[in-house]
Amino acid sequence: MAIKRTEKMKAIIQQLFLITTMVGLFGVNNRLLAESGSENELIIKKSQDFKVTGDGSSKQWGSTGWVNIPQRNTTWDSYTTRAKVLYSETGIYFLFDCQDKKLISTIKNDNEDLWEEDVVEVFLWPEEDFPVYFEYELSPMNYELPIIVPNNKGRFFGWLPWHYSGERKTRHATSARGGNKESGAFVSAWVAEFFIPYALLAPLKNIPPKSGTKWRANMYRIDYDNGMAAFSWQETGKSFHEYKKFGTFIFE
Secondary structure (H helix, E strand, O other): OHHHHHHHHHHHHHHHHHHHHHHHHHHHHHHHHHHHOOOOEEEEEEOOOOOOOOOOOOHHHHHOOOEEOOEOOOOOOOOOEEEEEEEOOOEEEEEEEEEOOEOOOOOOOOOOOHHHOOEEEEEEEOOOOOOEEEEEEEOOOOOEEEEEEEEEOOEEOOEOOOOOOHHHOOEEEEEEEOOOOOOOOEOOEEEEEEEEEHHHHOOOOOOOOOOOOEEEEEEEEEEOEOEOEEEEOOOOOOOOOOHHHOEEEEEO
């Protein structure tokens, strides 16, 4: 009888342990959901301004977590792509970490068709009543494309910034891991870091953001190791410019 009681007690203890574990995991999941929002929302934490280094080494990045940027086509094995976002009194910061094997990046000028090679992209749509948004692209070789895009029911084209200097100028830098930062180099990953000042986004509405402000947005990557592979935070369709499918940034 004593043996049976002991076995019964062990079973009860195992059940209690399982229940406690499940409750703990439920609490953790709720906390993470509260911090990051739903699957199509991202809470953007506020930060002091800091130096853009190209490798994410500034300590301010430690205050926020990574967001997965899934690969949306499956023509070959997926690379891991993740991003971080922060905002300050003067602008918004992005950090991309892109697993890779080979850098495809021969373009050596800004404002060219960077999407035809390896690139990361951010689309910011601050006001839903106004179908105009900001698109920013950065290549592994640190060349950029900053444009304002009016989108009239799928008919769109980009406009380059005027008086692009001083407080209106972005700050950007890139780096490579596991190899040299040069086109054709074999690497394990490349990193893109950039700062977009609010002054550059004028006269779009809802700028600068305040606590509780919401912007529609999306984050992308394109890689060309084995044909074109597209990655996006929120899945669109054939075009990255399907702005009604963007997610939402919520400024803390």
